Amino acid sequence: MKLVFTKGIGLKPIYLLRLIALIPTSILSEVFTLVEKLKFGGKIRKTQIEKPPVFIIGHWRSGTTLLHQLIYLDSQFTAPTIIQTVIPDHFIFSTKYWVPVLQKVMPPTRPMDEVEMRPLDPMEDEWALIRLGSPTPFLKIFFPSHKTGFLNSSDEFIPAAKDLERWKINILLLLKKITLLTPKQIVLKNPFHTPRMSLLAETFPGAKFIHIVRHPYKIVPSAINMWNIVAKENAFRDGWQEPATEETAHLLNEFWKSVNANKPRLGDGQFAEIRFEDLEKDPVNELKRVYAELDLTFSSEHEKSIIQFMEGKKNYRKNIFNLSDNQKSSINKILESYMKSYSYES
Secondary structure: OHHHHHHOOOOOHHHHHHHHHHHHHHHHHHHHHHHHHHHHHHHHHHOOOOOOOEEEEOOOOOOHHHHHHHHHOOOOEEOOEHHHHHOOOOHHHHHHHHHHHHHHHOOOEOOOOOOEOOOOOEOOOHHHHHHOOOOOOOHHHHOOOOOOOOOOOHHHHOOOHHHHHHHHHHHHHHHHHHHHHOOOEEEEEOHHHHHHHHHHHHHOOOOEEEEEEOOHHHHHHHHHHHHHHHHHHHOOOOOOOOOOHHHHHHHHHHHHHHHHHHHHHOOOOOEEEEEHHHHHHOHHHHHHHHHHHOOOOOOHHHHHHHHHHHHHOOOOOOOOOOOOHHHHHHHHHHOHHHHHHOOOOO
């Protein structure tokens, strides 16, 4: 609500309806947050994150969701759920009240790729950080502007000064609250974290990172399609501009360069990399390799769960995007080194 009034909204009915829909949930959230602070505030403050989190990073549409789902099947891990990212300020107290509500109002699948969605499925934590008031370039989705592009540089993903302190407080709060509910190691998936590797390693000593990559011919058009859909469903005013092929390819290249610059600063057992194509083809052996590189234990029970999960995905059909020769040429030029590094053919 604060953002709506500070950044302004459009007067079209769709934007006003979104504002009206915020009012009752905002009031309820204030009440539930107060109750949670009174009941659990002391316990949350005393909670320690004993096991360093695992961060799944990579550009959007590179396969981060599939990797997150597969690791979430492992009983030694937990992850932020959809319900926890929707109500991060009070989920310890109010999850039991909100799950039935979400079950009724949530679409059964994500609009950009038909991946199934349920309130207790794993979700990327950027949504929670937004709700907690953290600075994020994601706000350009909600309050677009004709004057500025969407994601121009990886530098804007890293908060600074007072924003940095707010960001650290919020991500620590989120992980402490999850840890209070379960002592399991937390695995987070969030493309926004990709340029934040050094910041996350500093905030969570011993944190582990899994970087997933995919052929840019698949990533670039799919990411553009995703952002268009997310903006259409969440914006509070006019001004959205579809990201260009070159803009998206440049950001993918910046993400990759950022990972290469930061991974040498990590210790042994803190970084692993995987190609989406290899994960999809042989998920069990690829995850065994990643676990070994990160000094994690891979169990036979997890292997069975992966096989069963992938069996259930056999009928899943991916979106198909057709690139023009000019678009392919732009991607080849911008991402030449990236493609050579992972043996992707142009």
